[in-house]
Structures are given as structure tokens and as C-alpha cells.
Amino acid sequence: MDVDGPKASSSTNPLLYLEQQEAASPAQLKSWWTKIRTSYEKKLWHNLTVVLTQFVFLPETGPYQIDLFDKFITTIESKINALRLVEIARRVGREYTEPELTLKFLESLHSRLTTPYPVPATADSPGTPVPPRPIPEAYALSLSSIAYAQLLLGDLPACKKSLDEVETLLSEQDTVEPVVYAGYYGVAGDYFKVKADYGPYYKNALLYLACVDTETELTEEDRRARAHDLCIAALLGDTIYNFGELLQHPILQSLAGTPNEWIKDLISAFNNGEIGKFESLANHFSSEPILESSLNFLRQKICLMALIQAAFARPKDGSSKLMTFQSIAEATRLPVNEVEHLIMKAFSLHLIRGSLDQVSSTADITWVQPRVLEGGQLDLLAEQFDAWRNGVGETWQEVNMRYQEARAAVTAA
Template identity: 50%
Template sequence: MSSSTSTAAMAIDPPAAPKLDLDSFIGTALSSTPAELHPFFESFRSLYTRKLWHQLTQKLFAFVDHPASKPYRVNVFNIFVRDFESKMNQLRLVEMGVKVAKDIENPQTQLTQLTSLLSRIPIPPSVAKPSPDAPDAPPTSQSSIEAYVLLLATIAHTKLVFGDLEGTKTDMDAAWDVLDRLDGVENGVRAAYYGVAADYYKAKAEYAPYYRNSLLYLACVDPATDMSPEERLARAHDLAISAFLGDTIYNFGELLMHPILDSLDNTPYAWIKKLLFNFNEGNIGKFEALAPLFPRERILQENYSFLRQKICLMALMESVFKRSANNRTLTFQTIAEETRLPPDEVEHLVMKALSLKLIKGSLDQVDGKANITWVQPRVLSREQIGGLAQRLDEWVNKLNLVEQRIAPEVVAQ
């Protein structure tokens, strides 16, 4: 089987779970674990005997979250939980299984653990291939479908750690095919998908898809509680780099408003945050002032010519934006001055902006002018908002003058 075969499509008949001998399991656990864990196992016995599956699930999560339980989690999951997993909420089961699998250091063993669990989760109707001879399957619950997506996304991430990009993409696509049909999905499930999608595109050095999926991932988690300071710093750094190098990203607004950027403050990457705001303002002077720092980020230094063109495009957008709607015919000379380009490169810059749909309008090559009718909306800095407020004041004043001029005529009528 090739690595591109979807895990979702693998027809695996899971082996039957071994019959649980509850007294033997609990007795062995009590004799081989620290005393601080013993109350958990006593509760396991009581709740299992009384068939209180919801309460047992809660107690198991408390056990898995206890620091001392780490050496015993896999064994508890594979022997004890396996016995009654069909009676659990399937999403909670998979969440627990994913946590436990992280304790397995060998990636291949971890992958085997996860794929074995996947084989025991009901397959969503959109994935299952019905057989005319098979009886109608019972309806699949939302919990089971979300569990399936979460587990498939986790398997895709494990394959990514292996370096199996093809297998990762195949499982990612299979997860998305199911996820895209669901409503009201838990954030943790979406986070698992967007997290692996972002990491996949990072590995492929595809900046725009990384940027998009990474922001979607952040929308599904609470960075303050779900991410360590190191993870927040790394995510902010990678998002900034992808914003600079994404050849279709000319609006940094969502990133500029996100608190993740504060992770760059008081770090060696603080200048990158400043550079982001400079780009958004189309401020070539500030861009050039920070350019000597580019060698600190080799990838920015290697792509300097692209970044120079990008800041020129954003300077053009800013030049158009700050003008009133009836004053957006710019000479090539004006554009050259505001973008700091030689006049003979202006026409190419405007054509590039038109092709990227950053602006709309037309070129008059004979008179050397660009008539701009529209500029792509974007998030504004405080300075830009101040300029917009000033233009609105001027517009209101003009309306007042018109009102004063025509008021006597209206009264006379």
C-alpha cells in the first residue's frame, strides 16, 4: 500500500478486545502504581461495576491529567478503557486516546495505536461505501463523526512528523471532506484539522495557505491557555514571515489585530512586528530603515527584491487610499515619487497591482497617468484612521456649504 492511501480508506477489522478481568486488573494496578494513584483505581472499580460510564469517563480524564499517571496511561487505555469504549461518548474517547498516544515515544508505535483506534470508530456515512448485500447501518452520531475527524487529523500530523507529506495530505483531505459537511463542530476538532494543515503547508513552504490555516487554528484555541509562551512566539514569528512572503497576501489586518503578535514584544523578533505595521502602512522609509536587520532572518534577506516590490505595491495602495474619490488620477511621476521607483518601472508596478486585484482602474500610457477607481480595503493604523477622519470632516464641511447655498432657494419655493 502506498503512503498516499488514506487512513480513512483502510479496511481494518479490529481484533476483538480481550475479556477484562476487573479484579485482576485493579489488583495489579494497586500493587504496581504509586499510592497517590490508588484512589483513581478504586473509583474505576466502583463506577465500572455500577455502569456509570459518564462519571467513569470524567474520572479517567482526571487520571490521564495527573502527572504521576504518565507511565501507566497507555496500559489503562488499552486494557481497561478498551473494554467499554463503545459505551463512551466517542469524541471523549478519541480525545483521551490522542492524549495517551502522545506518551508513546516511538512514532511508528504511536501511529499504530492511533490507526487501531480509528478502526474502531464508526465511519461517517459520507466516507463509508455502502454494500448492496450489507444491512443498513445505524445512523452515525455527531460525536462519532467529530471523533473520526479528530483522529484522522491526529494521524495526519503523526505522518507529518515521519516526513510522509503525501500521506499527510491524503488524510488531511479525507478529514476535510467530512469536516466541511458538519455544523456546530467543537473547536478542538477544528483546531486539530487547521493545526495539521498549517504545519503541512509550513513544511511545503507554501506561505499563503499556511497563513490562512494558522489564523483559523488560532480562532479555535485560546493562545493564553492552550499554547505555551514558546509556542505563541513561534506561531507569531511564522505568521509574520508568511505574511511577508505570501505572494497573495496584501492585507495583514487580521494578524495585526490578533494578540498573538504581542508575543514578539521584548524579544529579538520585536523588529518584525514593527515591519508588519510598516508594510500595512506602505511606509517605504520605515521599511528601508529596518532593512539592515534583514540578515537576522535569512529568508527575508534572500527574498529582499520580492519584499521591495511588495512594499512598493502597498505604498501605491496607500497613495490611492489617502486621496479623495475624485482625485485618484495619478501621474507616473507622482507614483514614482511615492513608491521611490524609477519612472520607467511605474507602469509595470501599476499593472502588477491591477493583476493582483489590489486596485481597479486603467492606464493612460500616452499621458503617463493611472486612473484608479477602487483600492482593496484593509485594516487601518491610527495614523490612517486620523487621515480618514480628516477627509470625512472635509466632506461634511462641503455638504454644509452646499446646504447653506441651496437653503434659501428651497425656502423660496
């Protein structure tokens, strides 16, 4: 990797530093310092990179990490894979007690990374093309880390600017490692969480979880917090009407057996359009003020989900193509005079397609927004397929019988 690292002073001796740490370290870390020193002496740069990465992620190495980076890693930056260098720096940055210091540290490293952008040719220079991997990925991950530090400092405009640059840079890459995507989606999710922008938060938080191993990379407390926040965002997002993906994600199981298990049940109630279950779980809203203050919105949302479920559950044999306003009112527990407004709302949100007949008070719903189905909904779909198959079979038998009769009549003539 081409990194313009800081020049070590004449008094700096990396090997001497490693020997001192090896001699003074506690027993549980001595073997790690030995591995670092041995790899350095033998110039096994890949091995050294692997050992350093593993070392900084050990919980007990926190007090050593800043010195290790300043007195040793900065002297060998040009020998380390750029992406792994940034991963190490991200972990070391957490050891600073003040966000300002973390930001300064990350920006210092970022300034030494090779730019991922091509340099146009001039009269004095032939220019340079876009550098190969992992230079762009390292730059993007570094910038994501800076965005997070900016977010901690409350500098939302700077954070958004950094995130926008990362998004553009990643969109131009053919291949990106999951850790880089995780770095971006994690910070983007936190940014939209601070902004209380539920839809983008929900999207980025789910994408982040798709890039990490939740069992090994997240603590139990973190899993529960993320599951809770995802549920709140799914409920309050005014564009989120598909809950199946969240219900099927393993992280939701972290709420089982906790005081917040009812939120998981509430998501299931919304997914199935179960208004009765929603009403019973609404008793818990006092423990979540943000839900309690949004009760009217949640009631409208559960009614929309009940409408979708009612349209989905209709028999597909052609016997009940039209839905009456009365049947919709019964499914959504709304007065009949409010049904038309509900259907128009569903049309505007692109949850359903079809037409209304105000004279006959009926709705012809021809399409329902695709969504991930739970077990019970899949069973219903299987029953509908069976009914359709039987209907097709009966039609074929009727057509075949008429054909045989017509053929016999022609032969007799």
C-alpha cells in the same frame, strides 16, 4: 457510541488493574485513580469519561497513559463518547517514542470507530444512514491525528490524502466542535509549512488559533514560535497583502521583549506601507536567512503596500481624483519609469482597480482591496468621513440657497 472494541482476554481484569494502580501510585495521583475506579464501579460513564480526559492531560501521568489505554480504556470503549475517546487517544499517542508506533496505535483505534458514511442498501441489507453526532466528528479528529503522524514520518502524499478526506467530511457537517476544527487546521498548517506554501499555511494557522485558547492551550514558547512563523508567512506569501488581522491577534504580543520583536514591527511597516521603516528594519534580515534571500520580493511588496496606502490616504473631496506617476514615485520611492509596471502588478493581484493614462502619466484608482485597519488608518478614515460630511453639507447649503433664489424669483414674477 457503537465501537467494535477489542475483546479483553480472560486474564484481563479492569477493576483489578485500577486497584493495583491506586495502591502503587504516588500520592499526587492516588485521588485520580480513586475517581477512575469509583466511576467505573458505579458505571458512571459520563463521569468516567470526564475524569479520564482530565487525567491524560496531566503532565505527570505520561508514564501511565499507554498502559491505562491498553489495559482499561479498550475494555470500555463502547461506553465512552466517541469524540472524547479520540481526544484521549490523541494525547496517549504522544507517549510513544517512535512515530511509527504512534501511527500504528492511532490507526488501530481508527479502525474500530464507526464509519461516518452511509451504507447503501443491498438485496441482503437495508443499509444504514449517516450516523448522528459525534460519530463524524470523532472520525475526522482521528483521521487528523493520523495525518499528523504521517507528516512526522515524512509521508506527505498520505498526509494530504487524509487531510482531504477530513476537509470533505467536515464540510458536510452542520455543527462541528472547535477541538475538531483545531485538529484539522493545526495539521493542515503544519503540512503547508513543510511544503513552504506560505499562503495556505497562513490561512490554516490563523484558523487554528481561532479554535483554541492561546493562553491556556499553548505554552509561551509555542505562542512565540507560531507568531514568528505567521509573520514570516505573511511577509513571504505572494497572495497576502492584508496584515491587519495578524496585527490585531493577541498572539503577536508574545514577540514583545524578545529578539524577534522587530518582525512584529516589520509587519506593521508593511501594513502601513512605510518604506523608510522597512529599510531600517532590513538590517535585521541577516538573522532570518529566508527573508534575506527574498529581499527583492519584499521590496516589491512594500512598494505595493505603499501604493495602496497612498491611494487610501488621498483626500476624498474630489480635489485629487487622479494620482500622477510622479506622486506615486514619491510615495513608493521608485523611479518614475517603474511606476506603470508597479500599478499593473497591483491590478493583476486585484489590490486596486482603476485605469491608467500613459499619455498624461496619471492613474485613476477607484477601488482598494478591503483590509483590516490599524488605529492611525482608522483616524485617517474618520477625517475623510468628516471631510465628506462637510462637503455634503456645503453642497446642500448651495442647493438650498439656489432653491430659495429660484423660488423668490418665481414669486416676484
